Amino acid sequence: MAVPTITDGAPVDHAPGGSRPRDRHETQFLSRQAGKVRRTELGTFLRSRRERLTPEGVGLPPSLRRRTPGLRREEVAQLAGVGVTWYTWLEQGRPINASTQVLDSIARALRLDPDEHTHLYRLADVPSLAQVATPRCTVDPEVQQILDELSSIACALNERFDVLAWNAAYQRLFPGIANFRGKYRNSVWSIFTSPGCCHPYVNRTEESPRLVATLRAAYAHHVGEPYWEQFIKDLLERSQQFATLWAQHEVAGYGTRIKIFNHPAVGPLRLKSTSLGVHATPGTRVIVYLPDDDDTAQGLRRLENDCSASTWPPLPCGHSFMESLSSQ
Structure with missing residues (x-):
């Protein structure tokens, strides 16, 4: 029987001893x-x-x-x-x-x-x-071009919340994002498996139930797919909080949310996130983050104009920036 493997985050099926198609x-x-x-x-x-x-x-x-x-x-x-x-x-x-x-x-x-x-x-x-499309793990060049044209913080996600692409503003908020691979470049994985002492997403506990409910609704499109089943299994094993929320079977659609990020160089950033569907590639969404108050707008301007502000200093708990976002 064909054995599913992952290459650069994308599902690929290989038959034993070669690449013959499934019969x-x-x-x-x-x-x-x-x-x-x-x-x-x-x-x-x-x-x-x-x-x-x-x-x-x-x-x-x-x-x-x-x-x-x-x-x-x-x-x-x-x-x-x-x-x-x-x-x-x-x-x-x-x-x-x-x-x-x-x-x-x-x-x-x-x-x-x-x-x-x-x-x-x-x-x-x-x-x-x-009827759903094959899971997307990349974006079309046009989507990347749209992201690059946006001055606001923006990224593209698939239904599993893998971060597929981003723009310069997103890179300034999360320097080093390009170094993540596979599930470690995933919003859900980051929130539920990273150290709680220094994770920059301040209100993640309040927002987690809605996030899991949205993931549960998307999972209904992909029940039985190895790419999804292994991801959910890994999360259930790594996070008791995720397991508790997953067992509640709540479902929700996408919507505008308030997310608070604590940047060590510019302080708290209160951002309003809006999800925009990409109709040409079902399951892909562009997420745009807009400042929700004047202090955040000022902090984002500093982040854009001051190169040193976009480099995270050492964290008090001793974790590096990479460790604060990804538990490997």
């Missing part, structure tokens, strides 16, 4: 495995949404004899208008099909928000939503 049987096997993982993920997601609800919250009479949190499976089935056995099988990850109408009914019964509703569709492998 039909290998492809079918991998498809079945991906389907199994997807169904398991779907069942876990449904159970997590069911357990957060109460009978009173969905208009059902309260029950005094309730051993487990949330709604029972039969209560969800009743609210969705489906059979209890069928819904139980769906939550158990059995290979059954669900129409969009039934999925919509389940979404209403579980009080899913729009992001969660879309996530449900992805996990259920609805054809109109499930």
